[in-house]
Amino acid sequence: MSEPKIPVDLIMKKLTEDSEEVLKTAQKASDVLLGPLDTAISTTPCDIVYEEDRIKVKHYKPKTGAKLKTPLLLVYALINRETMLDLQPGRSTIQNFLDEGVEVYMIDWGYPTRKDRYLTIDDHVNGYINNVVDFIRKRHSIPKINLMGICMGGTFSVMYTALHPEKIKNLITTVTPTNFDTDQGLLHIWMKTIDVDRMIDTLGNVPADMMNLGFLILNPARLMIDKYVGFLKNIGDKTFVENFIRMEKWIFDSPDVPGETFRQFINDLYKKNLLIQNKMELGGRRVDLKKITVPLLNFYGRYDHLVPPEACEHLTEAVGSRDTEDVCLDTGHIGIYVSSRVQKEFAPRIARWLKERDKPEKESPGRKKPVASRTAAKTKATISSPKKGKKKSST
């Protein structure tokens, strides 16, 4: 067999022809990169209303006043940062919620240090999330709030709602893995075989750079080559460069992941798939998905390579709620929050869904009394009314 030959002469000819174009682009690139660039992310004004250890809660108020009686708490993943939901004006899920009159609270998990290595999923779900939910309920004098989880934060939100159904009015899950018994995504294949115990015993927390490298390696052709070829091609376009840098800032702004939480997530979920089988235990309590009887709206991306549809779509069947809906969007893991096309539909759809289920709760949490027991009875009554049944839709 003869050795294949690349037509170097033709390539050289083409390069010469293109050289003038290249010079022009280089000039433009220099103007753009050396000039002022607006690459700030997470610029929507907010107040920090709650702090505990490393975590903070951001509060966003609609300018025209809240149209919903119940505020929405967003729980992001421990991987990467919640700033993705407010990447830039015009591409901000937060801003879109505010435009729809939804009052938003969002947990900022901060940057775990070595002292956080012993924090478990229980500490995040029954500790931090529960404290934040109680804080918001008390602040608004309401027994229940709306909860929306993103990715791993969605998994935490599902666990939370199952363990504290009396405090949640509606649950929204987005790109949330709950079924880990799938070979659709590479993460699901790789995580089943890694020795996470040795990893955590050695490293303490999972270093951010290790996570970043792991995510890049999921698709090196696109994430390590093509993406930057695209950047070079558009380097003279100021708006493109600004958006690109914003995304780069977000992608590589990764906190370390608390070791014990990561260990449990891999062992109990990726390896044993306990959650969907109602066998997961947190703080000595079993997480029974049948106890989720609140309305559930479940979003996932058809082309999500991190949390594939197979990992998300079983949740609505597993919960006890009769008012559930699956929404499969034609996008990937991040596209749900940053794609201009999806943004037009995503937040308005959630706002509409919440408005339809925003009946006022009659009772508010008392300071002395077992709020839980009183509201629990009410939850059953509320749940039985919608009877909307399971829905599936895709856009």
Place this chain on the structure above:
Amino acid sequence: MSENQNEKLYPESLMSFWMKSATDFWKSTSRIWPDATEPFQSEGLKKQFQKLESAPKMWQSFISAFSAPESMNALFKGMDILPEVVLQTLQSGWGGYSDLQKKWLEKASRMGKQSEAYKFEDIDKDLFKAWAEVYEKEFSQFLNVPQIGLTRFYQERTGQTLDRLNLFEIALSEFVNLLYLPVEKSTKAMSEKLEEVTKKGELSENFEEYYREWIKILEGHYMVLFKSTEYIQVLNNVLDAGQNYFSARNHLIEDILQFFPVATNKDMDELYKEIYLLKKEVKKLSKKVAGLK
């Protein structure tokens, strides 16, 4: 026969020559990944690569010192008085290295010829396996010789750290080599395609078209590779070897730190655990107290 040619036949020259070429090989191999990804690295990642680079540098200094003519002469002179059994061990080690060199040369001569598109079952695993075997059988044992005396623990940990660093580097090289394979395969597939269209006179002037196609082929190759059991095995090997090395290195650093008035990770971890448990208890009690009010 010239003097130079004569020198090449002496075992010390051969050994010295082999050590230099082996060092050069590993030095360049360890640079493949950082170099290829340099434009895309975050500061954090660069630091990690710098840390990784320091390992081959240490190895290089060790080998350079060892392979210097005077060291080699001293070593081989000293050998005259070594028991025969040690000589035999070294000879068998030399045999192993020759074998490895031979395999490297074979591999080099096959480059670009053995790759078959979208197939990773026939990866030349023997090359790295051979190197690992040779290292473990012939070299590793020297770093794991039982130590004696007052400083035995420190010496033992130093030896173990070096040993695990070497094993980590072998695993890392295999991993990096595996990650490079799709590039080799897709480039070959693309060059064949270009040759074909050139022959037909259908070569497009728009080279972006070919780039798009190459990226697509490359992506496809990576997807096939990443799902293969071979890749998962190598990935786990490199993680295991990395953890072994970091663990040994941490013990060594703790040994050093105990001579200074600073807390080690072990000290801090014990403290953090206590704080974690106390905080948890305090939060629980605070809630109980609040409920009583």
